[in-house]
Amino acid sequence: MQFQDEDIQKLAQLSRIKLTQHEVELFRDQLTSVLQYVEKVGTVDVSGMKQKGAEDARLRTDESRTADANAKDLLDAAPHIEEGHISVLSVK
Amino acid sequence: MEWQTVAGAVKGLKNKSFSSTDLIGEYLERISAYDPKIQSFISVRRDEALEEARLADERIQKGNARELEGIPFAIKDNMTVRGGKTTAGSKILEDYTGVYTATAVQKLLDAGAIILGKTNMDEFAMGSSTEFSAFGPTKNPHDISRVPGGSSGGSAAAVAADFCAAALGSDTGGSIRQPASFCGIVGFKPTYGRVSRYGLIAMSSSLDQIGPLTKTVADAAIIYETIAGYDSRDATSSQQKVEHITTQKADYLKGKKFGIPKSFLGFEIDASVQRAFDHTVAELKKAGAEVNEIDIPMSKFSLPVYYLMVTSEISSNLARYDGIRYGTRVDAENLLAQYIAARTQGFGEEAKRRILLGTFTLSKGYWDKYYKQALAVKEAIGAQFDEALSAVDALISPTSPTTAFKIGEKFNDPLTMYLSDLFTVSSNIANLPAISLPLAKEKMPIGFQLMGKRFADSSLLSIASACEDLFGSSRPAKSSSPV
Numbered sequence: 001m002q003f004q005d006e007d008i009q010k011l012a013q014l015s016r017i018k019l020t021q022h023e024v025e026l027f028r029d030q031l032t033s034v035l036q037y038v039e040k041v042g043t044v045d046v047s048g049m050k051q052k053g054a055e056d057a058r059l060r061t062d063e064s065r066t067a068d069a070n071a072k073d074l075l076d077a078a079p080h081i082e083e084g085h086i087s088v089l090s091v092k
Numbered sequence: 093m094e095w096q097t098v099a100g101a102v103k104g105l106k107n108k109s110f111s112s113t114d115l116i117g118e119y120l121e122r123i124s125a126y127d128p129k130i131q132s133f134i135s136v137r138r139d140e141a142l143e144e145a146r147l148a149d150e151r152i153q154k155g156n157a158r159e160l161e162g163i164p165f166a167i168k169d170n171m172t173v174r175g176g177k178t179t180a181g182s183k184i185l186e187d188y189t190g191v192y193t194a195t196a197v198q199k200l201l202d203a204g205a206i207i208l209g210k211t212n213m214d215e216f217a218m219g220s221s222t223e224f225s226a227f228g229p230t231k232n233p234h235d236i237s238r239v240p241g242g243s244s245g246g247s248a249a250a251v252a253a254d255f256c257a258a259a260l261g262s263d264t265g266g267s268i269r270q271p272a273s274f275c276g277i278v279g280f281k282p283t284y285g286r287v288s289r290y291g292l293i294a295m296s297s298s299l300d301q302i303g304p305l306t307k308t309v310a311d312a313a314i315i316y317e318t319i320a321g322y323d324s325r326d327a328t329s330s331q332q333k334v335e336h337i338t339t340q341k342a343d344y345l346k347g348k349k350f351g352i353p354k355s356f357l358g359f360e361i362d363a364s365v366q367r368a369f370d371h372t373v374a375e376l377k378k379a380g381a382e383v384n385e386i387d388i389p390m391s392k393f394s395l396p397v398y399y400l401m402v403t404s405e406i407s408s409n410l411a412r413y414d415g416i417r418y419g420t421r422v423d424a425e426n427l428l429a430q431y432i433a434a435r436t437q438g439f440g441e442e443a444k445r446r447i448l449l450g451t452f453t454l455s456k457g458y459w460d461k462y463y464k465q466a467l468a469v470k471e472a473i474g475a476q477f478d479e480a481l482s483a484v485d486a487l488i489s490p491t492s493p494t495t496a497f498k499i500g501e502k503f504n505d506p507l508t509m510y511l512s513d514l515f516t517v518s519s520n521i522a523n524l525p526a527i528s529l530p531l532a533k534e535k536m537p538i539g540f541q542l543m544g545k546r547f548a549d550s551s552l553l554s555i556a557s558a559c560e561d562l563f564g565s566s567r568p569a570k571s572s573s574p575v
Binding site: 007008011012014015016017018019023027030031033034035037038039040041042044046049059060067068069073074076077078079080086088089090091092 | 419469
């Protein structure tokens with residue numbers, strides 16, 4: 001697969017990142033070559049291979065616990081707080 | 093007091109050869125004098141460390157010293173420490189202060205360790221050279237025109253330059269072992285699930301693991317025993333018991349079986365690395381070990397599987413950085429513009445490159461083809477490594493196909509940079525423990541890697557200690573001395 005400028009711009013938009021034209025061209029070529037390198041993963045026949053994942057994950061017991069961090073510390077980490085809330089700009 | 097190991101410093105403090113205040117003071121002085129040249133630390137806890145040393149001396153005086161009382165450590169800056177700066181090498185976290193302490197760090201603190209500071213790293217641990225830090229590159233203490241490796245390059249350089257007794261790093265595809273190899277020290281990546289990642293800033297959650305960078309295998313064992321174990325706050329943390337490690341002498345290698353993965357031999361390896369490796373294999377045989385080539389054909393897929401998994405998981409893990417709840421906020425017209433501005437200004441080039449590729453591999457129509465396929469191939473690779481390891485005590489290889497390269501040499505070619513992880517990624521993909529040991533230094537240090545069976549971390553460390561006895565242990569880097 002050969003990435004085009006529009007592909008890179010679409011990915012940047014989805015990633016909430018703005019690229020310069022220079023970056024678009026740089027990433028277009030670099031990501032094309034990295035993708036070509038990783039494509040070979042698709043040649044492996046994995047039918048019959050047991051998919052791990054969900055059964056390995058241990059769910060925690062459903063009970064409340066006291067966290068190490070308190071609400072004030074967590075709020076203080078935010079760049080803008082107003083009256084105990086994180087303030088954000090309007091959506092539009 | 094130079095080149096203090098953890099074990100040596102514990103002994104020195106116990107015998108009252110020096111105090112923790114002497115030790116911490118001396119190391120802080122070394123950092124002041126030589127780190128401007130190496131740039132291994134992002135932040136140094138000067139006053140706090142000296143105060144903690146005073147308290148450690150009181151405990152030692154009263155006879156209630158803990159296992160690592162008063163010993164100086166450095167911590168990679170992607171592990172949070174409550175009340176301290178934690179940047180992960182990124183501009184987006186430049187002003188972030190930790191609100192809790194990572195479990196691995198807390199366990200060191202509970203054992204009495206003193207943290208001298210946080211070390212430099214490639215942004216969010218993405219890189220093999222520490223050139224991708226938002227705070228500038230770290231230099232290799234053996235030759236400051238060269239990279240220390242990465243992404244735990246700051247931790248490796250700090251140990252090699254003798255700015256601390258030992259350090260913690262994190263390893264997702266070789267980020268502890270490759271810099272250890274480049275800097276001529278010991279770097280150990282435990283089995284996935286052995287050390288809690290609570291408080292480790294996530295890059296690739298399926299692969300990230302914390303481990304020690306040290307001057308000796310015995311120190312790696314001490315630190316591993318301190319930080320390993322179950323933690324309910326990391327869902328992948330294993331409940332298996334952590335076994336005590338016994339270090340061994342070279343005679344322990346008699347009758348041990350080692351395998352060299354055949355698929356590793358087909359790649360381009362620097363002549364100096366190949367020479368050192370061949371010499372080491374001959375030494376192992378002389379010591380009575382059996383060394384054979386072993387076929388693990390699936391291992392050639394480890395690196396492409398790795399890059400599919402990390403980019404996918406990075407795009408997901410780094411979605412949380414929006415400059416709203418923490419990090420750096422940027423003024424903008426509306427909420428969306430603010431996200432975009434914070435991320436555009438906050439992330440460096442390598443982070444952006446990986447986020448974009450991961451956004452692609454996780455997008456509709458491609459998820460099955462790339463990410464899901466990569467996870468399935470990961471299992472197939474793991475199964476083949478398990479089979480190979482059932483016939484031998486450990487797999488051996490060079491840690492990296494090259495020695496430390498020049499700063500800037502691979503900076504503009506991501507694929508070439510990614511290839512420096514060739515021999516290290518397999519153990520992450522197969523969830524195996526692996527360790528890099530320093531070999532006889534030619535011009536630059538060369539690393540020797542041993543990979544062990546899953547959760548057999550203690551036997552791997554025993555074998556590694558016997559190898560260290562045979563090969564000789566790490567030595568301080570020259571350029572961290574007065575010039």
